[in-house]
Amino acid sequence: MYKKLLKDDLENFIFILKKFGVVHAPVREAGRVYEFTELTDSKILQLNYTRTMIPPKKFFLKPKEQLYILNRREGFKEIVDDSKIVLLGVHACDINALNLLDRIYIDQFPDRYYKTRRENTIIIGVSCKPDEYCFCTSTNSSYALEGFDLFMHEIDDSYIIRIGSLKGFQIVCESENLLAEASSNDIKEFKRAEAERLKEFTLHLNVNGIQDILDASYDHPVWQENADICFGCGSCNLVCPTCRCYDTADFLNLDLKTGVRVRRWDSCMLKQHGLVAGGLNFRPTRVERLYNRFNCKMSLSEDSLNCVGCGRCTVYCPADINFVEVLKQVGED
Amino acid sequence: MKEPASENKPKIGVFSLTGCAGDQLMILNLEDTLIELLSKFEIKSFQEASSYSENIRLDIAFVEGSVSTEHDLEKLKEIRDKSSLLVAIGDCAVNGCVQAMRNSQTSIAERMLDVYGVEDNIYRALEPKGIGEYVRVDFEIPGCPVEKEEVFNTLISLLNGDPPLIPDYPVCVECKLNGYPCVIIEEGKPCLGPIITAGCDARCPSLGLDCVGCRGPIKGETNAKAELEALRKRGYPDKYIINRLRFFAGNFPDIRILGERKNSKGEK
Amino acid sequence: MTVKNPLTPMEAEIIRVEEMTSIEKLFYLKLTDPQIIGEFHYNPGQFLEVSVPGVGEAPISICDAQREPGQLQLCIRKVGRVTNAIHRLKEGDRLWIRGPYGNGFPMKLMENHNLLLIAGGLGIAPLRSVLQHALLYRTNYGLITVMYGVRCYSMMLFREEFIRLFREGDKLNVKFLLAYEDESDTKCYQLACERSDRCMRGLVTRLIEAATITPDNTYAVICGPPVMYKFVVRELTQRGFTPTQIYMTMERRMKCGVGKCGHCITGSSNSIKYVCKDGPVFTYWDALKTKGLM
Numbered sequence A: 001m002y003k004k005l006l007k008d009d010l011e012n013f014i015f016i017l018k019k020f021g022v023v024h025a026p027v028r029e030a031g032r033v034y035e036f037t038e039l040t041d042s043k044i045l046q047l048n049y050t051r052t053m054i055p056p057k058k059f060f061l062k063p064k065e066q067l068y069i070l071n072r073r074e075g076f077k078e079i080v081d082d083s084k085i086v087l088l089g090v091h092a093c094d095i096n097a098l099n100l101l102d103r104i105y106i107d108q109f110p111d112r113y114y115k116t117r118r119e120n121t122i123i124i125g126v127s128c129k130p131d132e133y134c135f136c137t138s139t140n141s142s143y144a145l146e147g148f149d150l151f152m153h154e155i156d157d158s159y160i161i162r163i164g165s166l167k168g169f170q171i172v173c174e175s176e177n178l179l180a181e182a183s184s185n186d187i188k189e190f191k192r193a194e195a196e197r198l199k200e201f202t203l204h205l206n207v208n209g210i211q212d213i214l215d216a217s218y219d220h221p222v223w224q225e226n227a228d229i230c231f232g233c234g235s236c237n238l239v240c241p242t243c244r245c246y247d248t249a250d251f252l253n254l255d256l257k258t259g260v261r262v263r264r265w266d267s268c269m270l271k272q273h274g275l276v277a278g279g280l281n282f283r284p285t286r287v288e289r290l291y292n293r294f295n296c297k298m299s300l301s302e303d304s305l306n307c308v309g310c311g312r313c314t315v316y317c318p319a320d321i322n323f324v325e326v327l328k329q330v331g332e333d
Numbered sequence B: 001m002k003e004p005a006s007e008n009k010p011k012i013g014v015f016s017l018t019g020c021a022g023d024q025l026m027i028l029n030l031e032d033t034l035i036e037l038l039s040k041f042e043i044k045s046f047q048e049a050s051s052y053s054e055n056i057r058l059d060i061a062f063v064e065g066s067v068s069t070e071h072d073l074e075k076l077k078e079i080r081d082k083s084s085l086l087v088a089i090g091d092c093a094v095n096g097c098v099q100a101m102r103n104s105q106t107s108i109a110e111r112m113l114d115v116y117g118v119e120d121n122i123y124r125a126l127e128p129k130g131i132g133e134y135v136r137v138d139f140e141i142p143g144c145p146v147e148k149e150e151v152f153n154t155l156i157s158l159l160n161g162d163p164p165l166i167p168d169y170p171v172c173v174e175c176k177l178n179g180y181p182c183v184i185i186e187e188g189k190p191c192l193g194p195i196i197t198a199g200c201d202a203r204c205p206s207l208g209l210d211c212v213g214c215r216g217p218i219k220g221e222t223n224a225k226a227e228l229e230a231l232r233k234r235g236y237p238d239k240y241i242i243n244r245l246r247f248f249a250g251n252f253p254d255i256r257i258l259g260e261r262k263n264s265k266g267e268k
Numbered sequence C: 001m002t003v004k005n006p007l008t009p010m011e012a013e014i015i016r017v018e019e020m021t022s023i024e025k026l027f028y029l030k031l032t033d034p035q036i037i038g039e040f041h042y043n044p045g046q047f048l049e050v051s052v053p054g055v056g057e058a059p060i061s062i063c064d065a066q067r068e069p070g071q072l073q074l075c076i077r078k079v080g081r082v083t084n085a086i087h088r089l090k091e092g093d094r095l096w097i098r099g100p101y102g103n104g105f106p107m108k109l110m111e112n113h114n115l116l117l118i119a120g121g122l123g124i125a126p127l128r129s130v131l132q133h134a135l136l137y138r139t140n141y142g143l144i145t146v147m148y149g150v151r152c153y154s155m156m157l158f159r160e161e162f163i164r165l166f167r168e169g170d171k172l173n174v175k176f177l178l179a180y181e182d183e184s185d186t187k188c189y190q191l192a193c194e195r196s197d198r199c200m201r202g203l204v205t206r207l208i209e210a211a212t213i214t215p216d217n218t219y220a221v222i223c224g225p226p227v228m229y230k231f232v233v234r235e236l237t238q239r240g241f242t243p244t245q246i247y248m249t250m251e252r253r254m255k256c257g258v259g260k261c262g263h264c265i266t267g268s269s270n271s272i273k274y275v276c277k278d279g280p281v282f283t284y285w286d287a288l289k290t291k292g293l294m
Ligand SMILES: Cc1cc2nc3c(=O)[nH]c(=O)nc-3n(C[C@H](O)[C@H](O)[C@H](O)COP(=O)(O)OP(=O)(O)OC[C@H]3O[C@@H](n4cnc5c(N)ncnc54)[C@H](O)[C@@H]3O)c2cc1C
Pocket: A272, A275, A276, A277, A278, A279, A280, B168, C047, C056, C057, C058, C059, C060, C061, C062, C063, C075, C076, C077, C078, C079, C080, C081, C082, C083, C084, C122, C125, C126, C250, C251, C252, C253, C254, C280
């Protein structure tokens, strides 16, 4: 079941999407970076974007959010957010990143907030072109096989649409008038475009055995060299679509009886991440923190990396620390 | 609005030493919620520290301004002795602030000569330093001026008997949490955010401006060398970067070192 | 009922508070919701996330073995925001808890073995749950040796309970040994005069050196300040304990307890471990394989 949508019909398609939730998509205002925001006018949509600074993770695990209204005597009242959202234009790497986050946030103890939003959000992927920072082919995340409702692949004047879920199928049914069955010629085009795209990747990282390579390279000088110029500012983690660390805090109101429990994204590059009672820190230096970050990114579990090759951590590091370069150095000598 | 003095209200005093902005809490006092909040304390003193003479034990003393004279120091020690908790408010009290910019670059004598045309240390001036250099400080609220929200939350915590939560991470975190574009990366501006204590919700970057460091460097974590390196790469001369770093952080050892090394190199 | 939110704390009443030392108190808790009480089971070595609304949350080990449904004990040292706030609470006040979390000690596996429990300071809290469990099911376990290191008498936790074991443990086939550091401590000195083979001045490792312990049919369980592990493990391996015969519990800045917040991640990429859900109990073998765990 492959469908085809003419680019000229995109605006009408978005109109239909609005029935399923508030549409959010990549836009870039003057002086800003690309970001997923509410699409108030389809003219500002930029489906040909490179990457957003903040990944779509922000819709599921919010940068800052209130978890509970609290009361000294009555305890904690969950704050439920059941808004319906359509995310239009999510890249394959970011979809794969969400699939990785799912393994953490929807497990034996499913996170209510994350899970509810995941269920209430429709994800429509869009194909992309790599820039010099993308290396998702190396992390096996350049193509999304699951974790989306629809996926749109650009070919010439139209999009080939893959259906990834029942909800996606419902959207297709609603947009019957706009969508055609993809012809065998269209499929040929789709394959050609995908093959073309693969050729455009210039950055590659060999991740073969990287887990052991990192384990064995604790003493590698590269950690110290980079720790010298690293701020420990956390930006690399905060823009990473697979970083999932958070911190929580309670705040009381003026009455000293009621308040809120909040959580916000955290980063293992910040010094308090490894601090425990008595002032002992399990990762006191930036060397240890860098080492930890790279190790965490290269392993979610025995069978999976925890990086989708999106390039954000390199692009948004104010110290210009290059993620792939560091890993290459570790791997090569 | 006069509340009856109550036994279990914490007794507080607010004092100012040599301050730059000065009267920090006074300014904030105009806010309704803060008035209500302060009414939950029993305010025993609200004055220039130099006129401090009362003989009451305080639960909490808030001190603003930096120690710049021997007299400041005497008063500060006295306040410390009479208070269970001492909270430094504002950058001057926490770090020595702008006044500390030239510390260790020029001697007091030189500065006296500059300003007053005399070489004697007539005002018994000290190198301006944060109060933590002289007495034990329990909590610090950085900022120039301080953030309303932070003062509010600190007062609430203290009222409730809890140590306040003060951020110990850099401004970059707040840029990212808010999705503000990085002005170093996007525009090459000389932002100090990566080494400066957060808590302002990245106010300057939110306006597209580079952080000037008004909340002071993060204690025990500042990588000043990295800042020098990052801004050099973007074409800023060392002298400019070092002056910029010193503006609010003249008392930080690793920032001092940057300046000293530079000076001695320059002289040779 | 709506889907359960694992982050939502449950209400518990403080039914008793005992002051144990100047910085540690023992809290007896009882869950208030009768519906939850029946489902609430915990094993030795598991921990809770304990909340004081408006102040925050902290991970705390359960320090007893489960007897009454819905009841438990926590031994809490005041060190910061949350623990200080807990110390302000009194009988009849409420605490909010979630859990139990973590793997706990392998009490089943350790059946029919001798137990060697080695604790320093507050580390005795989780080990007390092991001890109580083994005493509750006494016939399932062999000789129990407890080695407990304290700074001084006044810092000793569960004092009456342990001094009774120190004096009368033999009746239960329990050897309770005490090490104390403070040389001017007359009360501990008296204990040392009473039984010089059971109480000595020095660190807890001194007890291992002085005792004749063999690894035969024995599991060692360690808990204490992080610096202690290295020395204790060295003593034990020298005496022939294998890395899988040694269990220990680990601490991290656990914010969630359920494998989400990332604060307890350790290890390098071929051995990432979550202290909260893969632990907090690990074998020495795990520690050898997992960089930075110990
Ligand atoms: C599995 C597990 C079991 C535990 N069991 C027990 C137990 O049974 N009993 C018990 O008493 N404790 C136990 N702990 C330890 C307990 O969790 C901590 O003592 C507690 O989290 C402290 O929380 P707090 O809010 O009181 O302290 P916090 O306010 O978080 O501060 C704790 C300490 O951290 C340091 N710190 C915090 N913030 C900063 C900062 N910004 N800069 C520098 N230093 C800082 C300080 O040194 C302070 O003393 C256990 C921990 C774990 C992980």
